Amino acid sequence: MVSLDASELTTRELNKQIKALAEEGVDEIVITNPAARHNLAVGIRRPCNIKIEGSVGYYAASQLDGPEISIDGNAGWALGENLMSGKISLSRSAGASVAASMRGGEVFVGGNAGARAGISMKGGTLLVAGDSGFLTGFMMQKGRIIVCGSIGEAAGDSMYEGTIYVGGEVGSLGADSRYEEPGEDELIELWAELEQNGVAGRPRFRKIVSEKKLYHYDTLERFERTLI
Amino acid sequence: MVYGSNQIWAPWTVDDIHSKADLGRYRIRGMSTHQRVTHFDDLTFLSTGLTRFPLEGYKEQCSTRVELGGLNAENPLILETPIYITGMSWGALSANAKIALGKAASMVGTASCTGDGGMLPAEREVSDKLIYQVLPSRYGADPNHMATAQAIEIVVGQGAKPGTGGLLMGVKVLDEVAESRDLPPGIDQRSPARHPDWLGPDDLAIKIEQLREATDWKVPIQVKLGACRVADDVKLAAKAGADAIVIDSMVAGTGASAEVLLDHSGIPTVPAIVLAREALREIGLYRKVSLIASGGIRNGADVAKALALGADACAIGIAALIALNCNRDIPEADFEKEIGLPAGQCNRCHTGKCPVGIATQDPELTKRLDPDEGAERVANFLNSMTMELALLTRSLGKGDVKSLEPEDLAALTIEASAMARVPLVGTDKVFGM
Numbered sequence: 001m002v003s004l005d006a007s008e009l010t011t012r013e014l015n016k017q018i019k020a021l022a023e024e025g026v027d028e029i030v031i032t033n034p035a036a037r038h039n040l041a042v043g044i045r046r047p048c049n050i051k052i053e054g055s056v057g058y059y060a061a062s063q064l065d066g067p068e069i070s071i072d073g074n075a076g077w078a079l080g081e082n083l084m085s086g087k088i089s090l091s092r093s094a095g096a097s098v099a100a101s102m103r104g105g106e107v108f109v110g111g112n113a114g115a116r117a118g119i120s121m122k123g124g125t126l127l128v129a130g131d132s133g134f135l136t137g138f139m140m141q142k143g144r145i146i147v148c149g150s151i152g153e154a155a156g157d158s159m160y161e162g163t164i165y166v167g168g169e170v171g172s173l174g175a176d177s178r179y180e181e182p183g184e185d186e187l188i189e190l191w192a193e194l195e196q197n198g199v200a201g202r203p204r205f206r207k208i209v210s211e212k213k214l215y216h217y218d219t220l221e222r223f224e225r226t227l228i
Numbered sequence: 229m230v231y232g233s234n235q236i237w238a239p240w241t242v243d244d245i246h247s248k249a250d251l252g253r254y255r256i257r258g259m260s261t262h263q264r265v266t267h268f269d270d271l272t273f274l275s276t277g278l279t280r281f282p283l284e285g286y287k288e289q290c291s292t293r294v295e296l297g298g299l300n301a302e303n304p305l306i307l308e309t310p311i312y313i314t315g316m317s318w319g320a321l322s323a324n325a326k327i328a329l330g331k332a333a334s335m336v337g338t339a340s341c342t343g344d345g346g347m348l349p350a351e352r353e354v355s356d357k358l359i360y361q362v363l364p365s366r367y368g369a370d371p372n373h374m375a376t377a378q379a380i381e382i383v384v385g386q387g388a389k390p391g392t393g394g395l396l397m398g399v400k401v402l403d404e405v406a407e408s409r410d411l412p413p414g415i416d417q418r419s420p421a422r423h424p425d426w427l428g429p430d431d432l433a434i435k436i437e438q439l440r441e442a443t444d445w446k447v448p449i450q451v452k453l454g455a456c457r458v459a460d461d462v463k464l465a466a467k468a469g470a471d472a473i474v475i476d477s478m479v480a481g482t483g484a485s486a487e488v489l490l491d492h493s494g495i496p497t498v499p500a501i502v503l504a505r506e507a508l509r510e511i512g513l514y515r516k517v518s519l520i521a522s523g524g525i526r527n528g529a530d531v532a533k534a535l536a537l538g539a540d541a542c543a544i545g546i547a548a549l550i551a552l553n554c555n556r557d558i559p560e561a562d563f564e565k566e567i568g569l570p571a572g573q574c575n576r577c578h579t580g581k582c583p584v585g586i587a588t589q590d591p592e593l594t595k596r597l598d599p600d601e602g603a604e605r606v607a608n609f610l611n612s613m614t615m616e617l618a619l620l621t622r623s624l625g626k627g628d629v630k631s632l633e634p635e636d637l638a639a640l641t642i643e644a645s646a647m648a649r650v651p652l653v654g655t656d657k658v659f660g661m
Contacts, residue, residue, distance in 0.1 A: 082370075084372070101424050103370075141409075141411060160412060215398075218253070219250075220251075227568070
């Protein structure tokens, strides 16, 4: 285990050292005093274990492929952005755009998530123990968003594919999304997943999927009809 | 009886209304705007005479090498010619076209750029210098790919359709393209206009820092803007930390756009460069933050004029595709039968039925473009443009394209004088100043 004191390092030095330690194969990297700084633990593309003791700013644990990162605190915007694989666990709440464009892996938020949670998501799982905000799952393409609490307005707006599960209330559905009844097996799997992540309760999840009415233009021009 | 032509209800306007009456939505096409705008043809160079002497036009050394994005990057982008190939997606273009463009760029020591669909591995293999785009859609976005790039480009807007995202009709979203973009095959893909993870310029500054951290501060981060509110946008992008700014004008090309955006948004290339130059000068970053111009660059003269107005380099799209054979009546193609328009007038890139194998994913049509032969043609064209640029530069008595300046130019029209901020020919007057 190697400990790095963020208060003594610039962001550049810190990320450089984290990458070097991950390269060396250090079993655990602990970062203390993050002081909600932006861009911590960015661009690590190999498996490693990182523990951040405190709150982080924007883009924490983003552009990753492989690491397992736990953060004991809150996070600013875009936690876990573009995650390819690995797992990010946040003990408290995340700001806007958590897991934006993630393509694989898992992001767990122990508290609430802000607006645009799982926006443009392309794979993997985002699990929010609390509530999530406006435009959750906006234009999501693949993957799963599981919100144990309630979701704000315009849930799943313009989603292509993927699934949003919600345990509480839904402010409103967004354009081209609809409810679907989850199967009992699906619920049992979800509850098991909650248990694995230490989330209490067995919410009766509702499921939001794409209505697929915006998949195509309704009409084509005369010449297009002969070509397309 | 001979009638005059009707300016308001021209035949194409009548046809446009008929089409929309059938269609019930906006129309879509490729290529670029049909608007008449002030362009580089409205400027002329004041070459040497008795007041200064030229360099030997055909032979004497003239440097065309430029360095872009050196403000913060450990490894700036060094190009042997100030012309590179702009971002065009694998999806909008065939894999053969992307490979040919990458190869051509490598052959002449310049760069090509990915596009709204991520990085095609075969394109990476043949490209010595590849710019990796980060777009609002993030289709195919992969930090492993980004780490191999020679520059990163955050796309805020595109000149052909500023204020909106990409468009790719379902006929081009075939299996491989759909998979790389994580989309259902066959959907009419309408990409987001806003980035998922940042909204305003203050966020952009943090995003730029993130990309620097992800790429270890090695490569330049450039920001591409659709040319609209140029002065403010350029200042905000520079303040956010961009190493280079690309100004993509309203005459820039596209594989598919709503016509209403193509024809009714943005400003032309000439004023866009001048506004960007002055904006950078005002904040003390002119020639520190690199300025790249794109939109309607067709030949070495256009490049020379763009550089003289203040750009450090130019990016080309449609011109490179034309060199690749776009709109060329090749023996394998029957334009009238296959696309419904004669060669030379085609703008139907969005239909996916490109008769020359460029703007298509159809395996049979794609075979009509040999990537090696295509690369040869595009490399020849890039070399031709570079020679034209050097020829003009020498004729102005200069041995380096970086020495071109507004004082080398005069305007042929009052509008061009006002937009380029150079005197109207035959006068000492810069209109609008």
